[in-house]
Structures are given as C-alpha cells and as structure tokens.
Amino acid sequence: MAYAQYCLICDGTACNSSQSERIYEQIMKYVYDHDLEKTCQVVKTGCFGFCEQGPIVKVLPDEAFYVQVKPEDAADIVREHLLKGRPVSRLIYREKDADSLGAVDKISFYRKQVRVVLRNCGFIDPESIEEYIAREGYQGLEKALFDMTRDEVLAEVEKSGLRGRGGGGFPTGRKWRFSKEVEADQKYVVCNADEGDPGAYMDRSILEGDPHSIIEAMAICGYTVGADRGYVYVRAEYPLAIRRLEKALEQAREYGLLGANILGSDFSFDIEIRLGAGAFVCGEETALLMSIEGERGMPVQRPPYPAVKGLWGKPTVINNVETLGNIPVIITRGGDWFAGLGTETSKGTKVFALTGNVNNSGLIEVPMGITLRDIVFNIGGGIPDGKAFKAVQSGGPSGGMIPAEHLDTPIDYESLAALGSIMGSGGLIVMDEDDSMVDVAKFYLGFTVEESCGKCVPCRVGGRQIEKLLEKFADGEGTPEDLDKMEAIGKTMISGSLCGLGKTAPNPVLSSIKYFRHEYEAAFKKDVAETA
C-alpha cells in the first residue's frame, strides 16, 4: 500500500544543528497520536540547500515547503496539514522579492538557483537527440532560420546583454556583429571548451549533459555571422564529453540539423572537434586558434581580434561553452526575457563550480547579482565542522580572494573586479579559518608560472620572481621589502603582459595582501617581526 502523504524533514548539517532531530521526534509523536502512521510516511532527508531558512520540512505530494520550523510547530503541521489537509500558512516560504523579478517571475526562487544553461542537465539522456528536441531543442535554430533575418537574430543576442562566460565578459552580440560586418569568403565559429582552470568543470558538464545545445548555438551563430564551419576545441582530458559530443554531432548530421541545407533551408553548417593537450594558455583565444591551425599555442598581440581576423586569417567568432549554452534560450524566449535576469551590467545567470570547505559542493547556476553569502551559506550549506568562513577565491588561478566583509556584495563582472578578483570562468573555492592565504596564493601562482608560455618578459620573469618571494613567506622568512616588491612586480605584470594569463596571474597574491596582510606580516623573518 502506498502512503497518501510524505513528510520530509531535512536532516542536512545546518538543519540538524538547529533541532531537526527534535522536530522529527515531535512530528513522529503526533503522527502516532493521530494514527497517521499507515497513511503518512515521515522521513529524514539529505540537505535541501536552503539552509539559512532551515530547519526545513516538506510535505508531499502537496509540495508544501515549510521553513524555520521549530519543534513546537510539529503539532500544527500534523494536526492541520497531515490530518486535515490544510497547509500551515504561517510556515510556508514566501518569496520576499517576488515582485522585482519581472520577466522571470514564474521561476521559483526558493531554491535560489535558476538553470538556464544547465536546463537539460539532469533531465535528458545526453545521447538522445530526440529527448533534446522534446525539450525545445533545435527550436531556436528553427526560429532563426525560418522566422528571423540574420540581423534580427543579432539584435536579439545584443538585446539579451549576454557577455562572454569564458572569463573576459565581452558582449557576445558585439563580437558577433564585428564578424558579421566583415566581408570574407570564409568565416568560422569556434567553441572554446579548453577549460583549463583547476577546479572548474562547468563546460565539461554542459558538454556531457547537453551536447546538442552547443551544436545548436554554434549553428545559430554561423547563420548570423555567415559562417559555414565550426570547431569545438576541447581538452583531451575530457573523454566522456568528447564521446558524447561526437555522438551528438553524428546524430545532428543524420537528422539534417548539421550539414548541407539544414532543414531544407539554404543554410549549411558543420562542426569538427579539435583536441587540446591541456595547456592552460591554449584556452586563450589567439593561442587556441594557433593550436587549431597546427602551430604551438602562443598568444599573439590583439588587435586584430579573431572576430575580424582569426583562423587562417578569416573572421572567427570564438565563444565559450557556457556562453553558447545560453543562445538557444535567448532565441526561443527573446533577449528581453534573458535580460530580465541579473544586474544592470551583467545579465542572465552564471554557472559556478562551488568547491573547497563548503558542505554542498557542486555545480550551481545562479542569477547574476546573487550575493556570495547566499551561495556559500544557502546553496552551499555553510562551512563544515562549525568552522569560521575566511574567504572565497573566485575566478580560479586568475582570480582573487574575497574576505568575509564582502560576502554581501551582489556579484557580477564589475563588482568582482572592484574587489580585486574576477568572474573568470566561474570557480568558487571556499576557505575556512584554518587555510593559509599565503599557501593559497603560492599554489595559484605556482600554477600560472608553470603554465606561462614564456613569450613575454613581465609574465615569464615577473611570475617567477613573485613565486620566489612567496616561498620566503611560506618559510617564515619574508620581509616588509619583499611585500612591497611583490606588489610592485604584480602591478608591472598586470600592465605589461601580453595576454590575460600574465595580466591576471598576480590577482591571488595582490588580493591576499590587500585583505590578509596580517598573514604575510606574521610570516616575517623573526628579527624583522620583533623590530616591526
């Protein structure tokens, strides 16, 4: 016999520390008092990921979501809801800012996440083109090809306010326009799936979970700018992503969604995969294009930008996987719909890889403008073992450390830059009171020094010099002059490096000096520390 009702009590770490155990006991007691144990099953669950509003109790199949439940509320939940079927309205979660959400007000925000790019991940079988098609798949391409001119598609992308998710944050519509406006006999679309940041795996997850969305987006881009060839540059360390993408490409060709005269239109487009060997610098767009051409991947001076002069000298739109993942939705739902999510300067959502010392690590997709506090303490469920939060490192090896006093900053491209960090590709690593900022800075700098291509002096020499100085601090041998030197070299690298690798490599060091100077001072050589 199936139960008629289920009462789910969140037993995640955060709810558990605020009495979920007592709530469970109380609810069980009343369930037995009222002889409901045969019709209603009471179960403990894992974390629901809405920890600041905990303890949380959910009643199914009604989908009633109770927040900040106290043991005293058990009687009402059982007698009113479970027994009489009347939800206890005072405990039901209400969305504070439900009015301000505009175009997207239908999305339920209690979960804090909005999955636009990840819309199909976890829903469809990535190896089935028909499941993708069932969920609005290839509807954006269909609309672009048959109901819209190239200018109209471009206008929609511009209106959406979408900016590059690969790190730079460049407006996608503007990039497409550059390419579209150049006259050329051949143009290309390239998808950057190099994903070199340690800890980042958003692009891998999209390719593994929803490969057709990238194919569809690249075809839409090709139609818009006038390209008939595309390349996906993906690192060889992603075998599952590659296999699923290959399969998706085959299916798309078979169904006539790639190849000559797509869906009977006069638009033709096809895509090839190019494997990268896993060099971080090959994620940089000019180096990546050289690598596709068969050269050693080294950044070159821009301008000219790839959009105008890219692969084999031809106009080439290069976009990140996540950037592209937004495109089909922007076309089916419109640029205005998309622009209804996010902040003034940064529209839509961002996928982050939330890791480090946080209870619920994982891939999250949140509207731009959410605070770091919401991410760490609600979605992430806070810090394990009751430890104190120290900092979040955003943007991977090119990003900076953000301390507790800035947890309430609404995050977008501009606010993160103002804090000395970057959006980057979306790594978010949480650090607790036991983590040493000097060690973290040394780890990231070590990574960028290792991955520097060595072409320009500021990056090649500057990075190595800072690394040596950091080693002194790690050994408790630093001096105040060393601190000044690291800052000076860092500034030179930022202004003088050829590509983004060198320009951003000092971020972890500079931001940790800015916010955690005392940790460096604590690592001064002994006699220095005494005289200081």
Added chain:
Amino acid sequence: MAKMTLEELRKLREKAQRSIRSRESAEDDIHLTIGMGTSGIAAGAKDTLAALMAEIEKHAELSVSVRQTGGLGLEHAEPTIEVRVPGMPVIIYGKVTPDVARQIVQKHLINKELVDEHIYDRPASDLIGPDANK
C-alpha cells in the same frame, strides 16, 4: 533517419514531447534516471547502476526503465538517482551506494515507501518541461 525538413522536425518534436510526458506522468512503468557525468561516475555511479540492475532482475514483476543523464548539480551527493513510481511523488536520491540502490528497489519500488536519509531536492525548478514553474 533521413535528413529532416522543417515539417518533420516539428512532427518529431511533438512525438518526442508526448513520449517524455508519458514518462514524466509515469502512469504505468517505473522510471529511474541515474546521473552519469564524469563526477557521478567518479563517485561510483557505474557500481550503483550495476547493483540496481541486478536487484531489478530479481523482481520480474517490476516494469522498470532505466536511463542516464548528466550532472544534476548535486555533486556533493552523487551518485544520484531520480525515481518515478506511479502514484508516488518524484524523488531524487543522493549518495546512492550499491547498498542504497538495493534498498531503493526493495523499499521504494516494491513496498512503495521512501528510503530514509537519502532524499535530495532538485537544485532549481525546471525551465522547460511539464514540471516547469511549479
């Protein structure tokens, strides 16, 4: 499948939507979806799947379809399985070891009761499918 025209794509979409809907309403069959991205597999999803299939084998009376999907966004709780049993709410289980997989078959699929301590929530509402905007 021959190359499609616009008309054929539209027809295929309707047909595919119907088949997804019938799965989602789960009127007769039981539908299980297991997260098989890199991180799910690293967390043991293949062993979980094997245990699940072996347990289902033992129960010829069950009519179950099992399919794979990408990451759900619950990496801290992988491997994950979504369970749709007719007449019961859709449930996502996390930290599904082979042992928990067997419990899911025994308790959820056969006894029609939920398995304690392993229920998680989808991290966001669905933008597209019939469950959208709930």
